[in-house]
Amino acid sequence: MPEQITKYPDVTLRVLKGAGAACGDGAPQKILKQCPADRFCSLPTGEICVYGVAEIPTMTQIDTREIAAVVSPRFTFDRIELLSLSGLGVVLLLIGLILGFAAGKYSRKRQF
Incomplete structure (x- = not known):
């Protein structure tokens, strides 16, 4: 049985009641047992x-x-992508450190 998302749940419940659904009336919940009673329609x-919402x-x-994957697909990352991005950051940091040390040694040699 479906769960429905709407911007206007109270209006949706009124429409369903108008169509003959038993909504929020304490109707037995056979399948959607975790649905709040005031949001349930039978x-x-x-x-x-x-x-x-x-x-x-x-x-x-x-x-x-x-x-989130539907609403904002370009910002969804799974764990593998996040790990690879953080791994790339570590590699770039190490390259930066190595280049920094090399540049420091080269500049000290030129001063003497």
Whole structure:
């Protein structure tokens, strides 16, 4: 049974009630047992849990990382990418240190 995200959960619940759904009436939750009672709707064909945008972290079927990957795909990194980026940073730091020491030795030789 689906969990739904909407900007206007109260309006969505009113529309579902108007269509004959039992919403927030203490209807038995057979599948969506973790849905807050005031966001739960039961219909003859199934159940719906209506979440507002601010309630996304409490959803059980959709993970916030899945939403982030859709909303902002260029900023999603998995652990392997982050490790490779940090490894690249370490390599660049080491190269910088080596070049710095070499430049320091070269400049001391030229002064004497």
